[in-house]
Every structure is written in C-alpha cells, then in structure tokens.
Amino acid sequence: MKKKLFGQCAACNLEKPEERYRNISNYALEKALTGIAYEIHCPEIKVGTLFCNRCYCAIVEHNNYKKYKNNNKKRSIERDLTYQPNNQKKRITVSLEEYQRLVNNSKSVEELKIEIQELKGQLEIAMKPMSPDNNTFIKYFNDKIQRLTTVLYNYQHRERNKPVLDADEFVTLIENRDPNLRDFFNLIYQSMNPNAKGWKTKESLKQKVMLLCYQMAALRNKQVSGTKNVIELYMAGTGTSTVGINTLSNMGLSATYQTVYNNKKQIVNVYEQTIQEYISDNQQKLLILNIDDYHDLHESRIPSVTSINRISHMATILLNTNNILPILLSSTFYNPNGIDANLLKQALNFQYMTGFSNSYNAQKFNWISIKDITTLNEFDLVETLVVHCYDADLSEKHVRRFDTTKLVDFIPLDLKNMNDYIKVLIKVFRLSEMQSYLMNYIIPIPADFPGQLYIRRAIVQKLKYGNQCSIPKEVLSLVPILGPLHVSLNTRESCFLTIHPFFNELYKESTIKSYIFARFKYSKDLGYCTFVDLLDNLIPATLDIYTILFRENNFDQYIETIFRLWTVMRRFGRKNYDKIMLALISDIQY
Template identity: 30%
Template sequence: MIETINSGLKGFFNFMTEAIIPKECSAYSINEAKKSIVGLCYLIAGLRNKFVNQHKLEVGLYLRASGATWEAIDTMSSLRYSACAKTVDNNFHVYNIDDYHSIHENRRPDTVSTSTVKHFATCVAKPIIECPSVPLVFNGQLQDRIVSNDFDPIELLTIHSYADNIEEYKKERSIKGVQLLGFKEQIYILYKIMTQHLDGRVAAVVADWPSQIFIKKALYMRTFPALRSSFPQQIESFLPILGPLHVSLNSRKQVIMMYHPFFEKLFHFVFGKNFKLAKKPCSWRVNLLLELAQNGWLIIKDKIIEKFGRACKNVEYRAVVDLLDNLVSATLDIYAILFRSGQFSEYVEAIFCIWTFALRWKRKNYNKAPLVFLSDVFYWSDTNHPFLNVLQNHLTCFNEYYVENVHSKIRANTSKNASVNSIIKQAYFIMNHDPTFKNTYCKTQQYSYTKKTLDFLYNKTALFLVQHFQSIFYNREKNIPKSNKNKKKKLPTTYYLATLEKNVNLRHLLTAYSTAHPPHPGLCDSCGRSLVMKMAWSLFAAMKGIFKNIQKFLTRIEKGADTLIEENLDDDSDDEENVEEEFEEVEEVDISPKLIEKMNQIKYW
C-alpha cells in the first residue's frame, strides 16, 4: 500500500530486510524480524515527524494495560519507543475558571485619571494522575479514601499566599502539569471548538460563585428545545463545583469584618496602639489574627469555662465563646486542615457549618452556594455516581489554588502599563516556559514570624483574652437587649455588649438568637420542655433558610439576567482597604509568668 502511494519507495522494505536480517535465519525468524523492522521504520518516521505516533500510542497503551507505571512509560517515551503517559492515559482533569485584573499597586481613588485596569478571564486544567475520566453514563462503586493530616503551623499561615517561591508551600500546591487553556479579555469564556474530548465525560469546574452561576444557567437553558441549539452540547459535561479556597478566604474575612471591634482590641493589645487594623485587612493578616485567637483561646479555655459555668447564658460571654469555639475554628479548618487532608465527610459537614454562618450573616451568595454543593453531593450519593468516588479519593485535587497561582505568576511578570495583547502573550509564555532556571536561582520567601515568635504571640493573645473575659464577668448585668423601634417585631434585634461598648444586631450573636425562640437569660430555654425541643427550633430555622435560599437560586437560574449583577459579585470581591500593611516588629519579652499568674487568679474573680 505504501509503495502504491509513493512509487519512490518501491523495493525499500525488501532492501531493509536484506540488509538487516542474516540470510541463514529460518523462515520463522525472518518473519519475526520483519515485525521489528516495521517498528524501526515507525521509529525513524517519528524522529522526522512528531505526528507519526500511532505506533508509539499502541505501544504505550499496551504498556499501560500490562501494569507499567507512569515513570516507566515516560522513560520509554524519552527513548522514542512509546507515547508519553499523559497521551496514553485518559485522565480526569480538574478545571479552574476565574477572573484576573491587572492591578499592581494599592488602588487610591482620584478625580483626575481614569482606570487603566485590564480585565481577563482565565481557564486552567490540571490532571489527576492515574485517575481515569468519569463517564456521564455510569455504574460505579464507592471506595475508601486516604487521609493525611501533617501540616506545619507556619505553613498554615501562608495558606492564601499564591506565589510559588514561598518556602512553606506543600506538594499539593505545585502547579506541575497545569495547562493554561484560555486567557482572554472578556467576562466569560465560551467553548465552541476543541471540546470533542469532553463528549460523554465529566469535566469538573472548580470556581467561585460568579464563575459557577452562568455555567449552571447555560445547563438549565439547554433543557429547553427552543434554546438547545444556542449552547454547544459539550457544556453538558461541565460540572461546576464550589471552590474551597474561596469559601475559606471569604469566610475568614467575614469573621474579621463582623467582629472587627473585638479583633481591633486584640490587635492593639498584641502589637501596640500605634498600628492600625484596616476594616478589610489583607489575607495574611486575617490568617494571623484568627490563628492567634484560636491558639490563645486553647491556652485558657478550660479555666474560663470552669469559671463561668456551662450553664452561663450571658449574651456577651456566649457571643465571644461562639466566635472562638465555632466561627474561628471552622473557618480555619475547612480548607487548611479538612480539605487538604482529604477528610471528605468532615469537609462536607464544615461546608454546612459555613452555610449556617452565612445564613446568620445574611450573605447574598454564600447562603446559597454551599446548599448547591451539598445538593450535588447528596444526589451523587443517592445515584451511586462514580464522580463521588473520584471526589472522595482525590478531594485535594479539586482546588482553585492553581488558577490563583497562575494569576500570581502573571502579575509578577507583567508591568502595570502592559497592553492587553502583551499580557496575554506573556501569560502563555510563562505557562509554557520551563521554570527550572528560575526555581534554581530565585530567592525563596519565608514567613516573617518564627515559631518562637508565634508562641510568644499566642501567650500574649491568651493574656488579652483573660483580661477580656474578666471584663465580661464584671459586666454581666450590663449586657441588655435594646428596645425595638419596629413595633411589629416583638423580640429584641439589638443587644448592648458592655465590654466592647457596642450595640450589635443578631448577626453577631449565636444562631439561637435568630430563631423564633431566642435564649431566655436566667431560665431554661425549653420553658419546661425537653432540650430536644430547643434543637427542633434551631433545626426549623435552618430548614426555613434552606427552602428560602434554594428558591432564590432557582429563580436566578431560570429568570435571572445574563450579566453579572452586584448581588453576584458582593461576596467574592477581593478588594482590600488601601492601607499599607506590613509585618509589625515584635519585641519578645517573657510573659509566661504573668500569664500563669493571671490564669491562677481566674477562680478569684
């Protein structure tokens, strides 16, 4: 057949066999040797043209089916005997979609110039090695997952630092294998070509809420016959998933903003009154304050609870304990510990906890987004969908850290005056360039505080908390509900917290205060009924929140506008206050004796 196509090759194969195979070989040996010569011809052709790879692919598929490892297949590929392992395996890919803004400095508003910020949409993909793709038509079984929980305390403080040259970054933060699929100057990316590989396969898209909402809307629109042709069939493979990194970041920042007076007092006590705590602090400072609060609380927790008693229902005391015991720990652990250690069941429970906080805080997006994720998980479990198996076994891979890291690289390698085209070209160059030289000679960044300094800060925070709880103890009778201006509302909606010297609404208090039966000071909450009834009231409040916000989400999908509105962007804004924030110098003085003395005096309050 080859000789028919190209007459110049007539007699070439016979010449090869006569030159290579000894004439004294048997007919069987000659026939087997001819097979080797065919392989040699494919090898020679592949050296001249990389697209002649069918023979290599067949070899690679055979090696994979025989149990060869990725390393073995890639070794054979380097010898030009086989296709590479990525070509052989049809791996499951996790996609990230996010927006990028070319901002390089603190933004200060003025009236003499217009904004020069360029806005882009980014899509990256990372394979899950040795995890096969998931079909849309399925019949799978669930498997056990592997759990790991080994994190360095300082590394946890850099959880929202996306540069790849920080010394504390872990293996799962590596962007090795990440592919930049799209980087365009538009609000969203619409795939019309090069999506044939998605046919019949699940394509998980990990994204923030604005990036999820339009994919879900497009999927809904494809259910209408009249609109089906307006959307490519391949989008049926897209599966938007709640991004754990954004859940962690937004919930942490919300805790600081909601309880800013408390954290401001803590900040001034620990670092000094000469420093200012921004209303919207940078991510690294948010992480530091929450870690200080949690570790300081653990030092004194037992003695404080023993002093106040487990039945104490003082509104300010319960609000601070709820903050330290529930809000801080949940927002710190959901991504840094539970997600990254692969604890799927605990991670799902934490998502529900975060949703209850968002419901109490009246968040516009995160009182809906977690419910959508939980609904998907329950559906996959009820239908025994194989994607749940992938999610459980490879939870840490469903992470939008990769796109944030790509954005960090782009920002570090472009100037604020760069044009749109130059930014796009630089983005593709960065992702396609071998970073070995840069990784070898680039200086790594270290966290500014050592473990010794952090231990000192934990003790100082504990000292602050002891004094704060002492003030709460002496101000117990001064925490009172404020009268309602709205006569239609019989229950109080505002309380005065004497130690903070602030009037706060129900969003700052325990969830029970947002129910129809708020805690009654000095009396049993059940008013003669069992405590189970109290749980039922809280559960009923949560159920009302579920039904209400699911209905709002469905309305947004079915009838909402095809453009982003303020409500969609409200919770996902990463804007930070225009205040220079640097690590404060800490003068370490041994305060352990003073802390021990203060803790020993708690029982004498």
C-alpha cells in the first residue's frame, strides 16, 4: 500500500489534507516540459516536486485534458464561475486562454486607486445642485404651470364657471386668456407619441392630457378642483361606494365623499333657480312640456322582513324649446264641448271618407310634395326609416340631441289618474317664470294615451266648472297633443305583431305586385283583399306617418293619415288609441 503524501503544493502554495498529493517523476517531468503550463504555475519544476492533484493534472496531463474536453460533449455546459467567499472548498476554474487574458489585463493597485478617485469625482458632480443652465427647463415648466393655474383659478373660482371638459375648448380657453400658453398643451400632447396611435386613441389622449393639466393645476392650487368635483359626482351617480370615492380622493383623482354630499345639497338648493333662468332665457321661444312615467324594471322583487319590493314608478317632467315664436293664449282656443261628435262626423264624411276609398299608396301619388320612399337612395332610405334609435352615431344629429332639454323634476309617482297628473303640473305651475309665461302663451304637451286622457279631462272640468273646482287655472294654457312617435310605434306594433308570419316573405311583393293586380283586378276574394290592404295601405301608412309626413312638415297629409290609422286601431281593437286619435282630429277641426 502506497504512503499518502502530505505537504504544500509547489504551484498553489496550499496545504489541503483532504486532497491527494503527487510527486513529479522523470516521465512526468518530460510530459510537463512538452507544454507551457509549467511556466505559468511552477517554472522551477523538477523531479520530486510536490503538487496537489489538481495542479499536477493541469501541468503534466494537459494534453489528455484537451482531448477529454473536445471528445466529451457533456462537458460543454458552462460552469458556474460565481465567487462564493463562504464556500472554501469550491475553487474557480477558468480556461488557459481566459487566465492569460486576466493576467494581461490585470491592473496595478495604483491604477485602481486612480479609477476609484475618478468615480468619486463623477459622483460628487452628480450630487451637486444643478447649475443655472440646467435649471432652464425647470424655470420654463414652472412658469407655464403657474400661468395655467392662474387661468383656471380665475375661470373656475372667481368667475364661478364650470370646468371645460372638451379638449379643443380647453386649449382655446387657456391660449386666449394667456398667449404665453400657446403650444404648451401641444408640447405635452406630442410627448405622448400620438403619431403612432389611431384617430380614436388620439382623441382619448387629448382628453387625458387635459385631465393631466387640471391635476397639475390642482396640485399647485387646491381651489382649482372643478374636475375633481365632476368626477366625484359622476362616481356617486353610478353607485360607487363611499370607500371607492375616498380611495380615488387619496389617489388625487377625486374629492372626498363628504364633498360629494355637500355638492349635492348645493345643487339641489340652486337647481330651481337654474330652471327659472332657463324659462326666462326662452321667453320668446315655444316651450314644450313633457310628462311621462318612468319605471325601473330591474328592481329586486324579493320581499324583505318589513316590506315587499315592487317596481318603482317615477314621474319625469321635462321642458324643451323650439326656435319658432310662442303661440299666444286665446280664450276661444278650446272647444267648450270637449271632443265634438258632430264636428267629427262632418269632417270624416266630407273631408276624409273620399280619400279613404283609395289605398294609402294610391292616395300618396296625389300628394306632389311627398317623395316615394322607393325612389330614395340607400343612405336616405335608411335615414328615413330610423324612428327610435339611441345609437352613438346619431350624436351629431342636432334635432335629436338633449342640449335644449331641461329636467324640471323627478318625483315618485305612477301617473295612474287625473289627480296624479295635477300634482305633477302643480310642480310646474309654482315656478314664477312659468306663471308669467302661461299668462301670455300656450304650451303643447306631446303625450301618450294616459297623458292625453287625464290632462284633457282636467281641462274639460276646468272649462265646465270654472272656479268651483280646485284644478289650477294654468291648466287652460296647456295643449295636449298626440305625439307622432306614439302613433308610429303603436301602429307598427299593431300591424307587425298581428301579421308577423307574413313579413318573412314581404320582400318578394315588389316583383309580383303587378302580376297579382292583373290577375285578380277587382276581385272580392278575402285573401286577395287582405293582401292588397296590407301592402298598399297598412304598411306604407305605418312607415310614413312619422318618418316622412311628420318630419317633413306635411301637416294636412299627416292628419289625413291619422284618420286612416284610426281605422287600423279600430280594426285591431286598440281601444285607447282609437279614441285619442279622434280627439286630435276634433281639436284640429275646431
């Protein structure tokens, strides 16, 4: 058994009891001298020199190590050369080429000290306050924010204006009030890289930059907080909890919930004054009143311990304006007989029955001012048939916008009788500006059947009993009229739902109509007569009553078609609208 060698390695100068040591023999010396590793590790190598096993292999077995490295593919994985000071057993192994590079690139202690001093100098420069030249942008940006804050403070706080929420209007406001702010908004906007975005994203980006300007101004002056109040009211209106609103407040995006509550109280206190101002500003225009029943179909109907939930009804009171002059109030405006049966008989016999013998399509050819819907181009045809749509694409159609509409009140009431309508009307009559308007002018009320019935009943009772009844006298300045949209929607419902299976084949009618007429001519066959009446009378009259006759202001033809659709309501048993249409014709004839 060989004796285990111990000692100090001549190459690494370490004593490692756990490692094997080897002496250099004559054969090992010859192999070592064929390479160059000994010159690096131990230039004074000779027979009997003691090496650890690792250094011995590196000096003597260097050729075998190269062959082993090239032939064994599994050894190609990179080793972890990370230095770990706590692991004394682990040694870092590098290739000979890497070792030569490290030796050649090694620096002296003096060179390292010089580099450390240079890094310290750079750090001191970076930590020093900026020079006046570097403060140029800070001064520029500070000046712009100060000017922006001044403009918004004067506009919102001193002049008591609401914050501008349109980006283009915002830019116009700040630039007109302070010319030094020109291109400041565009500077921030261009820094957001808008050229790489689509059109809609650009518009959204403008709104976000505007909000950023408001936030920067609010950080400088807390009185410029109009947008925070707008956001808080919107969040409260959408049902956001107190915790949610306060969280947004902590983020600097909104005011606190207590501020929301205070703003709501303030809005309630001043809202009546805004209604008075609205009526006063439109004294020389025609005011239009609308009263309708709104009910929440999505309310929970599960009863609790103390109550049984049901659908909540709310009466909405709206005012709108028209640019035409108001209609003067006249004492002879109303028929003292209410709906006059004798007047209706004369009008129906001598004015409408002659035209009623022809179909609607045949009668329409006699109306020179009415365009045939089949002659319209595709865009106008679709536009004409749009009756009731809330799509966002209609936002630019000013005749259907709510800019001129004012909400007067919103009260819990289901509007099921005349007294309910009188309660709602008293809310309107108690406004002083409304009283002065009703003393001189009338106000039309487009309404559905209940509104027509109960408001007309109140008017007739006031005419009949005068001061003996408790109905307010202002009711005589109201003119309930049958809304053309109600006529259109209800007649469509009657026609389309009653004869729905037929409409799947309706598109073929235009190709076979002439052949059918040539074949049947004046036949009294029930199926043929129903077919002709549906396609030449009911459907075109239903489609035209609102979209063509009313919108294009063809009033005489509109009233004549009202009579024709009254017969449709009678035929389909619509007991409400067959009466209210006669009431409209009676008023027109009077």
